[in-house]
Amino acid sequence: VSALQGLLRPLYQADPASTCTSALTTLGIARSTAESLTRGYGSLSCLLEQLPDGGDAESAVMDVASYGGLTLYQAGKAVRALGLERAPLLRKKRTRAQASVQPWEQASAWCWLPEESAAAQQAKPGAEAQDAEEDAGQEPEEAEAPAPPEEFSVEVGPKTDRRLVRALRGMVPRVDEFRDLGPNTVRVCRGAFGMRGQRVRDFGVSDGTLLEPGKTWLVLPGAADWREVARARARAYAQHGVVSSLCASPDQAARHVAASIAALRSPEDAAANGAAR
Secondary structure: OHHHHHHHHHHHOOOHHHHHHHHHHHOOOOHHHHHHHHHHHOOHHHHHHHOOOOOOHHHHHHHHHHHHOOOHHHHHHHHHHOOOOOOOOOOOOOOOOOOOOOHHHOOOOOEOOOHHHHHHHHHOOOHHHHHHHHHOOOOOOOOOOOOOOEEEEEEEOOOOOHHHHHHHHOOOOOEEEOOOOOOOEEEEEEEEOOOOOEEEEEEEEEOOOOOOOOOEEEEOOOOOOHHHHHHHHHHHHHHHOOOEEEOOOHHHHHHHHHHHHHHHOOHHHHHHHHHHO
């Protein structure tokens, strides 16, 4: 009997992905859109968890477009079908890709743009100068290939406070969401512009009752008693050297992450960025 149950279980066990696609198409969402959302979220419950409880419809559309790989118009229609009737239908022709840089994520503060590349191109000898050098029997100097521009970016895991994510997008040039990160994880990365960078520092978001080693914790107000939070923070630091910071709001937590990025930049980068501004 046990062997028979094991053989029959896959036939009757619900598949979260198929259930998600079927539920979305039942709501009137196009199958191609439903399949994209299923690939991005994995299940209907994960998709519904990302929708805001309040009325911030535009941010919800941006989040769904980011996670589901959709245009803003497709995301707006999907969010309306899911019950947020005030979701805007933005007519921007933009397909969300994992490695793409969005308008609200354009590099501004911590990005090295290819001005140096343009300057290097201007400094290259012209065709006449090269001909003259070749006539003189001298080989022209090869211009060094400019290093690819780099940037600091932030990656957030699932179930991260949406208010914190929106605040980060207003302070950091690029914020991406990845399901392979742990829940409530904020990761600072550095890498080539437009590509997923290498991990530099991990932050965790918590109410202060659970502070695991390996991250710098941002403690947001929660239901836990402040005495319990104080004891948990002191115990984590004394036993494992875990550093945590009390934040009065998600905006303050986002400023803490932005300040850490500014501190990680080298003096040369800071001077160049200040001159650009």
